[in-house]
Amino acid sequence: MRRAVITGERKIEVVDAAEPAPGPDEVKVRVHCCGVCGSDVLEYLYPTGFSDCLGHEFSGAVVEAGGNVRGVRVGERVAVYAYGARGFSEYAVVNGEHVVRLPDSVSFEAGALVEPVTVVLTGLRHCGFRAGDSCFVSGCGSIGLIGIQLVRAFGARKIVACEPKRHRREKAVEFGADVVIDPSRESVEEGVVRAVGDKVDFSLDCAGTGASILACARVTRVGRTVCVLGLTPERLDVSSYDLFLNNVKFQGSTPYDFRLFEASVGLIAEGKIDAMLVVTHRYPLEGIAEAFELAARADTDALKVLVWCSES
Ligand SMILES: [Zn+2]
Structure with missing residues (x-):
């Protein structure tokens, strides 16, 4: 064979x-x-x-x-x-x-x-996604796009996506994102506040870069969880201030x-x-x-x- x-x-x-x-x-x-x-x-x-x-x-x-x-x-x-x-x-x-x-x-x-699909579904279960949550999805490759579909299907109140590539931002809208931020052109934190009025209840990192994970931490409500699904060889550059001030939980989702x-x-x-x-x-x-x-x-x-x- x-x-x-x-x-x-x-x-x-x-x-x-x-x-x-x-x-x-x-x-x-x-x-x-x-x-x-x-x-x-x-x-x-x-x-x-x-x-x-x-x-x-x-x-x-x-x-x-x-x-x-x-x-x-x-x-x-x-x-x-x-x-x-x-x-x-x-x-x-x-x-x-x-x-x-x-x-x-x-x-x-x-x-x-x-x-x-199971990778994302597991993340939503492990990280405590709830119907009615506002969601931030960072990175709109196939995992991020499936994430948008799933949180939409499970009753997300509002979905804010973030993606630097134009064709992927267009896809994010097609898949059900309410607002899509281009992080190379605007502040992610400001974009989220403009869209949701506050921080989000749940965020899904599907990019795996330090910038993405940190952006998730900054836009997520205190006490809620950043679900980390993105994988890259990049090492994270996070200061203790980032962790202390944002006070969110980070969780992976395997197995x-x-x-x-x-x-x-x-x-x-x-x-x-x-x-x-x-x-x-x-x-x-x-x-x-x-x-x-x-x-x-x-x-x-x-x-x-x-x-x-x-x-x-
Ligand atoms: Zn895989």
Whole structure:
């Protein structure tokens, strides 16, 4: 079978590999569609040697199941819940309990978005988002845009987004933001006060930069939480004054639990959110080098890039 591996800095290749066989508790999945995550791109730009674990946002069909596996059968379409999986591959073997069946109404492409939706959903649960909260979403890549859709679906009172790239600001409005701030042109704090009349109840950092996390801290109400979902290699430059004066909590949101994975499939199937709107590009597995290069470049309008690992 064919499988993608990182072979150096900014180098990813598709190579021949042995087809994996499932153990008694595992299933073998023919991978249909796998999303390129920001964390995959980081590994591509700055390889750490964990390149064996590329591709954790994927969907496919079960082609073989170990003897102890219950609850899923050969032929079923599934989304896979897996870190340390290898989704950029024709086949993957995963724990039989780590797959969620996809209803017919959820395509393989939407199935590949179940993982990123779950990342945001987990953040909202862990960090205490409540219906009626005003929200600040910093960074409008695919995670930020899914965040806007989810807080909208869960009854956010007002959503203020913040994003330096123009096409992403336009997307933020399309996804349901009430106000979008361009941090390169105006003060984020002033923009939030103008939009909400005060600080916000909840904020979601989806950029992961020091400036973004600090902006979240400054615009969030005392005692509430900044949910940190953004990942970059950048180190934070935060003084004790920033922490003392803003008095908010910072919380990450990993790991997610499996029930939320099922809940994400439900939100997509019921049309409560339309995660497919984040998909901008699609490549076949053999074109993965181009897919990664596109996802890694800052000067494109790419959001979620999907890789089709097998046809049909
Ligand atoms: Zn991811």
